[in-house]
Amino acid sequence: MAEEREEYQVLKNTPPFDVLSEMDFKFALENMQAMYLSKESREEIIQSGRSLLYLVRSGTYDLVTQDDRRLERLEQGDLFGFPSLLSGRKVTNRIDVVVDGIVWTWPEQTFHALRQRSQAFERYFLDAHSRRLLSEHRPDQANDWTVKALADVVTREPVKVSADTTIREAARLMSEQRVSSLLITEGHALRGIITDRDLRNRVVAAGLDTSVSVAAIMTPMPAVVYAHQSLFDALTIMGQSNIHHLPVVDSNEAPVGVITVTDLMRQQRSEPVVLINALFKAPTREALIQEAKQIPDYLRTFAGRVRDIGTLGRLLASLTDGLTRKLISLYEQDHGRAPCAYVWLAFGSQARQDQTPGSDQDNGLLLADDASEAAREWFMHMATYVCEGLGECGVRLCPGDVMAMNPKWNKTRLEWREQFQKWVRSPTPEAILHSMIFFDSRLISGHHGLYRQHREQVAELAKNDMFLGNIARHIGTLNVPLGLFNRLRTTADDQGDYIDVKKQAIAVLNDIVRLYSLAHGLTVAAIPERLAQLKNSKLLAARDNQNLLEAWQFLTHLRLNAQLYRTSEKLPANAIDPERLSTLQRRQLKAAFRVIKEAQQGVSLKFGRNL
Amino acid sequence: MKWLQHIWQGKGSWRDARWVAIDCETNGLNAQQDALLSVAWVPIEPPFIPLAKSGYALIQHQQPLNQSAVVHQLSQHQLAGGLALPEALRQLKEATDGAILIAHHAQFDRTVLQRAMQLCNIDWQPQGWYDTLRAEQRVLERSSVALKQDSLTLARCRSRYGLLPFHGHHARSDAIACAELFLAQTYVAQGRKPLTLNAVLARGR
Numbered sequence: 001m002a003e004e005r006e007e008y009q010v011l012k013n014t015p016p017f018d019v020l021s022e023m024d025f026k027f028a029l030e031n032m033q034a035m036y037l038s039k040e041s042r043e044e045i046i047q048s049g050r051s052l053l054y055l056v057r058s059g060t061y062d063l064v065t066q067d068d069r070r071l072e073r074l075e076q077g078d079l080f081g082f083p084s085l086l087s088g089r090k091v092t093n094r095i096d097v098v099v100d101g102i103v104w105t106w107p108e109q110t111f112h113a114l115r116q117r118s119q120a121f122e123r124y125f126l127d128a129h130s131r132r133l134l135s136e137h138r139p140d141q142a143n144d145w146t147v148k149a150l151a152d153v154v155t156r157e158p159v160k161v162s163a164d165t166t167i168r169e170a171a172r173l174m175s176e177q178r179v180s181s182l183l184i185t186e187g188h189a190l191r192g193i194i195t196d197r198d199l200r201n202r203v204v205a206a207g208l209d210t211s212v213s214v215a216a217i218m219t220p221m222p223a224v225v226y227a228h229q230s231l232f233d234a235l236t237i238m239g240q241s242n243i244h245h246l247p248v249v250d251s252n253e254a255p256v257g258v259i260t261v262t263d264l265m266r267q268q269r270s271e272p273v274v275l276i277n278a279l280f281k282a283p284t285r286e287a288l289i290q291e292a293k294q295i296p297d298y299l300r301t302f303a304g305r306v307r308d309i310g311t312l313g314r315l316l317a318s319l320t321d322g323l324t325r326k327l328i329s330l331y332e333q334d335h336g337r338a339p340c341a342y343v344w345l346a347f348g349s350q351a352r353q354d355q356t357p358g359s360d361q362d363n364g365l366l367l368a369d370d371a372s373e374a375a376r377e378w379f380m381h382m383a384t385y386v387c388e389g390l391g392e393c394g395v396r397l398c399p400g401d402v403m404a405m406n407p408k409w410n411k412t413r414l415e416w417r418e419q420f421q422k423w424v425r426s427p428t429p430e431a432i433l434h435s436m437i438f439f440d441s442r443l444i445s446g447h448h449g450l451y452r453q454h455r456e457q458v459a460e461l462a463k464n465d466m467f468l469g470n471i472a473r474h475i476g477t478l479n480v481p482l483g484l485f486n487r488l489r490t491t492a493d494d495q496g497d498y499i500d501v502k503k504q505a506i507a508v509l510n511d512i513v514r515l516y517s518l519a520h521g522l523t524v525a526a527i528p529e530r531l532a533q534l535k536n537s538k539l540l541a542a543r544d545n546q547n548l549l550e551a552w553q554f555l556t557h558l559r560l561n562a563q564l565y566r567t568s569e570k571l572p573a574n575a576i577d578p579e580r581l582s583t584l585q586r587r588q589l590k591a592a593f594r595v596i597k598e599a600q601q602g603v604s605l606k607f608g609r610n611l
Numbered sequence: 612m613k614w615l616q617h618i619w620q621g622k623g624s625w626r627d628a629r630w631v632a633i634d635c636e637t638n639g640l641n642a643q644q645d646a647l648l649s650v651a652w653v654p655i656e657p658p659f660i661p662l663a664k665s666g667y668a669l670i671q672h673q674q675p676l677n678q679s680a681v682v683h684q685l686s687q688h689q690l691a692g693g694l695a696l697p698e699a700l701r702q703l704k705e706a707t708d709g710a711i712l713i714a715h716h717a718q719f720d721r722t723v724l725q726r727a728m729q730l731c732n733i734d735w736q737p738q739g740w741y742d743t744l745r746a747e748q749r750v751l752e753r754s755s756v757a758l759k760q761d762s763l764t765l766a767r768c769r770s771r772y773g774l775l776p777f778h779g780h781h782a783r784s785d786a787i788a789c790a791e792l793f794l795a796q797t798y799v800a801q802g803r804k805p806l807t808l809n810a811v812l813a814r815g816r
Contacts, residue, residue: 006784007662034660036794040801041658058775099773102791
């Protein structure tokens with residue numbers, strides 16, 4: 001019978017009541033009273049000295065501090081009254097009734113009984129009380145294979161030999177140990193790797209003498225993955241380097257195992273492996289475009305399987321990376337090798353690895369300073385081929401023309417340096433607005449040394465108080481859609497009321513994290529990595545750091561979900577209609593906006609005063 | 612009955628009286644003829660509505676249903692599994708004896724229930740009646756709003772107080788909806804000083 005009641009259904013869908021066991025839920029329902037909350041009835045409660053937990057059904061109320069500061073506007077679905085219940089202290093904040101209505105209430109004893117019965121219930125209120133609402137209810141990651149740490153998967157010690165071992169001995173060891181690869185080490189350090197395929201291609205097929213040492217056929221300085229990284233990281237690296245055996249090393253770079261494509265497949269009939277391989281094997285541009293057509297469909301099924309949809313941003317970025325490298329190598333097949341050292345740069349979301357299906361391409365070329373006119377010509381053609389190819393593979397051309405095929409973003413190291421200097425020295429609002437994405441960059445292909453030089457140069461240039469102060473000022477002008485009394489503020493146009501979660505929130509958060517990163521001279525681009533490296537920052541408190549990370553995770557998750565399951569083609573790609581969110585999501589969205597707003601005020605205080 | 616009058620002067624606060632909102636679903640709109648199908652009651656302890664103390668009785672019924680089944684959505688099958696009428700009424704009596712009953716368009720519920728009680732030979736003496744519809748009508752008349760035909764439905768009355776839409780035509784949700792409306796009407800009317808019981812009763816007469 002109880003299940004048929006309207007209040008049963010409503011409460012079942014209201015966090016944190018949704019975490020209660022059926023028995024505890026019934027207990028909550030049995031002890032719930034509806035109440036008409038008006039100025040007068042509020043007085044009656046205050047006079048009776050009772051403490052209650054409230055859930056708003058209708059009406060509007062303001063939470064006001066003793067000194068008349070309005071903290072929050074409470075509306076349908078909002079909970080209040082619990083801070084004093086938790087602390088047991090006298091109520092200090094008061095409720096102002098703006099519009100009368102019905103609230104559901106629970107007596108103090110019921111609240112405490114439920115806290116004792118259910119840890120999750122108690123956790124919710126403790127989190128909400130300490131404003132840690134964002135970390136709750138994030139999907140359980142334990143079962144998501146992509147985020148599993150490699151340390152948990154790699155169980156077998158690596159089979160290692162020294163560089164002076166002969167090929168024959170190495171092969172015998174491999175067959176004895178039943179492994180398909182062998183690490184070549186010197187002391188604790190990894191020197192190289194040989195695989196079954198190397199024995200076939202570089203020894204048997206080449207008719208090489210097997211008494212030669214393995215050093216002759218090993219792949220020296222192979223790509224590696226760290227044990228603390230995830231399976232997904234391993235997958236990305238394998239895809240990027242087109243290899244099937246990846247040495248796993250500890251934080252001291254000492255090898256602790258090898259992970260293979262087969263291991264990954266065993267974890268999951270892993271379609272990323274299959275897809276990335278298919279992209280890599282595509283013999284022509286046309287074949288590549290054909291394969292790339294499957295990406296959107298594939299993403300949707302992948303999103304349905306992984307718990308942490310945020311992985312998708314990285315997967316997309318690594319697919320774009322892969323496509324870019326493949327297009328470059330296809331061009332080189334037809335037009336010979338690049339005439340001088342270069343770096344293909346990714347900017348913006350691809351650089352930060354938080355790409356979404358709707359992201360457009362942002363890229364550029366960094367050429368060695370000795371690039372000749374003929375070399376520049378070669379790179380212009382290559383860039384046009386690659387950018388247009390990416391466009392045909394589904395990565396939209398950049399409407400703002402931030403692409404390597406635009407001569408403006410196809411520069412030598414010195415020219416880039418000049419460009420960055422210009423931005424840093426005359427940081428007009430216009431310049432700040434347009435230059436920010438260039439400060440998020442990543443090497444996709446090319447010369448690592450050249451990139452490192454360039455990146456360190458940029459980091460050095462950006463550590464300029466006036467520049468940082470102007471970025472802070474720019475951030476201060478951005479509007480987070482959290483209005484008076486902490487209400488969500490939607491933009492209304494002919495498509496309805498919505499919030500652009502990218503422009504109004506994620507971009508602001510990116511700007512804030514970038515500002516701290518520039519102040520510290522960081523050269524990484526991804527938000528989680530930047531925040532991890534900012535952990536010991538004197539400028540950014542550990543707690544604010546954690547809050548920003550959680551807000552970022554929540555918002556990117558929300559945004560990807562909105563893009564993947566978009567209801568109307570007419571709505572802007574990043575539009576969120578707060579009315580369509582669950583009660584919990586709405587509370588989290590508010591919490592995330594509050595984090596950004598506070599961080600926004602923080603940067604004005606920290607960086608703005610030098611102006 | 613002097614002792615009763617003494618207690619029951621109606622000069623005390625309305626909040627100290629016993630209030631129960633009720634609603635019944637019948638087989639039609641003719642209170643004199645049609646059969647009672649279900650009845651629900653919800654006590655009110657201003658400003659609270661203790662939902663868990665509410666009651667609902669479905670009445671056993673063998674006769675075929677007429678068109679009204681479309682409205683109240685009770686099936687023949689459900690009704691066959693209900694309580695015998697005397698048992699349902701006994702429960703209602705227990706929950707409402709000595710209380711002031713509140714209903715939307717109370718005249719209808721009053722007639723239906725009194726007829727049913729008589730039929731079963733149950734002596735039932737509610738302390739009084741309050742009609743949320745009449746109370747609303749008075750408010751609207753005083754504010755000289757032109758009344759339209761449907762401006763006094765329970766849903767319309769509730770929306771005037773900003774109360775949420777509800778799933779109508781289940782006796783229990785209607786009774787709760789009516790209880791909320793009663794609290795809204797009374798609290799809005801009372802202002803600073805608590806109303807006397809008599810004043811509230813006069814509004815809903």
